[in-house]
Amino acid sequence: MRAFAALLSGALFGLGLIVSDMVNPARVLGFLDFAAISTGTWDPTLAFVMAGALAPMALAWRLSARRAEPICGGAFPGPSSGEVNGRLFSGAAIFGAGWGLVGFCPGPALAALGSGSAEAVVFTAAMLAGMIVHRYVTRARQLA
């Protein structure tokens, strides 16, 4: 049941990325190119996608606060208690640099992979490698 719910959620997520065209890096880079505002060629679509996505999710957080547990069992995530630290800053900055270079972030890269984009295959392979590198760096630090 939990796996089925996750499958449905993933499918809807992927289709939403296609409907909104966020699967297309040209669209994302068109938003991130804020200098284009002055020339009238800026693409505001990503802001509408964010607004559309935030609304149901904000409702879901409120709903989760009123429920003892998720419908399929388990537990809700705890409050976001982590601190704003250097890891958060540098991680977000490194991610932003890669995002700006290509226009893919993890979700759209996977949806584009499913859509048969060869570039998404290359990007996803490198992204997985980056995740594995992070894992080993973290482990090496813990052992040191």
Next chain:
Amino acid sequence: MEQDWIAGLFGGLMIGTAAAMLLILNGRIAGISGILGGAVEGRNLPEGLAFLAGLVGAPALLALGGGAPGISVTTSAPLLLAGGLLVGFGTRLGAGCTSGHGVCGISRLSPRSLVATGVFMAVAAVVVFLMRHVAGGA
């Protein structure tokens, strides 16, 4: 251009509804880098793999039915590899991406997610500016 923002809003609602489903049904945060990174590390496998199967599989089914979206990537292969490495490493170090911090975190006003989203948006915008307006095209 007008259809674009309507499609964006509607697609965004689909994304938000998908994330809401995952929270209410399973108690999980729909952060793609978190789910993918978890799968790489072998954590929470059946659910994580099912989510990823839907995320990749639904667009694949659509493409098989002739509905593949136009995807325009103009980045050269070396930069594609560099971008992927940075995105993979950075999202794990910063514990989230556009979906985890941007959608799931901001919608609960998490200070960490607000800061992370501000930082990755700003850095991405600077990189795009340098590539397009200083270096002269990607």
